[in-house]
Amino acid sequence: MVQDKTISSRIFDIVNYTLLSIIGLVTILPFLHVIAGSFTTVTELAQKQFVLFPTVWSLDAYKYVFSTNTVFRSLGVSVGVTFFGTLFSMLLTCLMAYGLSRRDLDGRNFIMFMVLFTMLFSGGMIPTFLVVKEMGLIDTYAALIVPTAINAFNLIIMRNFFQNLPEGLEESAKIDGAGDWGILFRIVIPLSMPAIATISLFYAVTYWNTYMSAILYLNDAAKWPVQVILRQIVILASGLAADTSGMDEFVRPPEQTVKMAVIVIATLPILCVYPFLQKHFAKGALLGSIKG
């Protein structure tokens, strides 16, 4: 595109770049502040107000956090739920999505409608809770995975992806004598790795961020994932929590630095996969929302 070099256009650019830089900075400043705060001492935080660069660096907050079992155990729960949850969700999603991508399937439209309708209407919190309870899932780790195993949105993205693969591939595989399972696992899935990576990341982030299911279905504080523990620690110390269960190991309200450290610990895995997320997610979001 031809660049126009008028003065007003130059000014426009300068203002635009400046404003965008400020917006970008403001967006991540809170994260940087919390990271910096978690690496200093309580007295440093109390005496000198800093935004990004403390003069004293320290690992005290992290030592304190890991001196007890609470956070460590919850991290284990979160890692486990994320790993097994993603595996389970991907298995169910891929199987169903592939089935629904087959145009010659009787009842396909009915099942698709059944899936889509759940995006518009649901039984809601209490009836779902009663079903989870009836199935004996209360206070099990499975309660964090099974009731939210398939995300209808992800299912449809996967199905659209499978549907757009060239049909000739399946035909020729069939002629070579491959069955439906063989076609799925030896041809369709290897060809769909980009979509599978994207949707796996979607699920993994959702499972790592799991919070509501734990609040609804887990009474046993020893089974709580890190997000719930984070809430307990930060809100407890703000003096707002009526419910302080699971916090017996933090006898006194945690200091600011400790809260910051727990926030960093709960955030870190997401930041680590973020470069991959950004690459795939934008594509995924568009795959689902734009026609064609």
Place this chain on the structure above:
Amino acid sequence: MSETAVKTGMRKSTPKIPESGRMRRIIKNRAIYLMILPGFLYFLIFKYIPMSGLIIAFQEYQAYLGVTGSPWVGLKHFERLFTEPMFFTILGNTLLLFFLNLAFYFPVPIILALMLNEVRREVFKRFIQTLVYIPHFMSWVIIVSISFVMLSMDRGIINELMVMAGFDKINFLMSSDWFRPMYVMQVIWREAGWGTIIYLAAMAAIDPGLYEASRMDGASRFRQMWHITLPSIRSVIVVLLILKIGDVLELGFEHIYLLLNSMNRDVAEIFDTYVYTAGLKQGQFSFSTAVGFFKSLIGLILVMLANKLAKKAGEEGIY
């Protein structure tokens, strides 16, 4: 992105074929049905059985009697809902938060996308995008926790800076007045960057010739934005606006539940948090199911109305 925007690409049902042919096809495809089965069971058990469980809204549900044994009470719980003073508080809170969201959050991704779209240096553009997408991947717990740490009365950076600037400390977290601004700010922080994606995609499809022609006519960058870019993404804006209206009642239970405390309950209580407290904390299963049912039903009607509205306005609609 709201989930209902998904295009399904469904086809009209296949023409009638003899039963024997259909049976043969079903048998031939038995492996495919087996693949669908686990997912089908998931939707049946965790989506459709709860929908049928909505009938306890018309019962006096007792855990030991179960859904089949509990006595029927007709519309008693709905009558109670509409006569409860709390109902109007919740309705008011919901509507107000929705309008605040619409007025203050909705335009932000559009403006941000317009600004990003004007950036010609790809590296800079991608860098800013990388930064503003980050919060979207953080859970509400992390977003709210960071806000709490920064807004805390006890050495929160915001209050400390205000003291340095000569103001008094404000107890943001325990205040009814600050709940709504805090809610909207957090929504903007988490979602505004991510919200630009769909607009940027629409902008990328605009014919560059339009801009060049307007430049020949001496149009400034602002005028190009106003007369070319904005009209070109009009249909996207309309569709997203409709989706938003359909979602009036979906303010984010997780988010609001985290912000809710005894000091701001009068402004922060919404349908979902009320259902949670009345149902799971106080054990009024039937009443809270009635509240949830009412909410879901209104939500469904709103989505359908919004979609009709879109089609009337000459846009494509969402399903």
